[in-house]
Amino acid sequence: MRRSDTDAVESTFDAPTHTKTARRRFLRLLGAGSAISVAGCSSITGKASKAQVNYRNRPKGDQRCSNCRFYDPPENGDGAGTCSRVEGEIAPDAWCNVYSKG
Numbered sequence: 495m496r497r498s499d500t501d502a503v504e505s506t507f508d509a510p511t512h513t514k515t516a517r518r519r520f521l522r523l524l525g526a527g528s529a530i531s532v533a534g535c536s537s538i539t540g541k542a543s544k545a546q547v548n549y550r551n552r553p554k555g556d557q558r559c560s561n562c563r564f565y566d567p568p569e570n571g572d573g574a575g576t577c578s579r580v581e582g583e584i585a586p587d588a589w590c591n592v593y594s595k596g
């Protein structure tokens with residue numbers, strides 16, 4: 495290896511301290527984000543399980559899946575729909591603690 499090649503390789507690994515700190519902080523945040531997503535969502539669907547969001551088959555006052563922003567009603571307008579946040583079939587009169595008025 496020529497001297498200039500060696501210098502180039504060494505300079506690659508000789509990053510400024512603030513770059514190393516930023517890289518370390520980024521990797522730490524990445525690790526924390528992964529842990530949160532594993533704990534809060536199904537690894538297959540990316541949605542939370544019903545148990546994780548305290549899903550129940552009855553509304554909470556005026557709050558119900560059918561008026562939640564995450565609810566997707568069934569095509570035929572009859573029966574259970576789906577939810578973009580919670581996995582499985584979702585009853586229109588159900589509720590969970592991710593509810594958000596739609």
Ligand code: SF4
Pocket residue numbers: 547549558559560562563564565566576577578579580584588589590591592593594
């Ligand atoms: S987020 Fe919860 S309340 Fe809203 S539609 Fe999904 S299951 Fe129902």
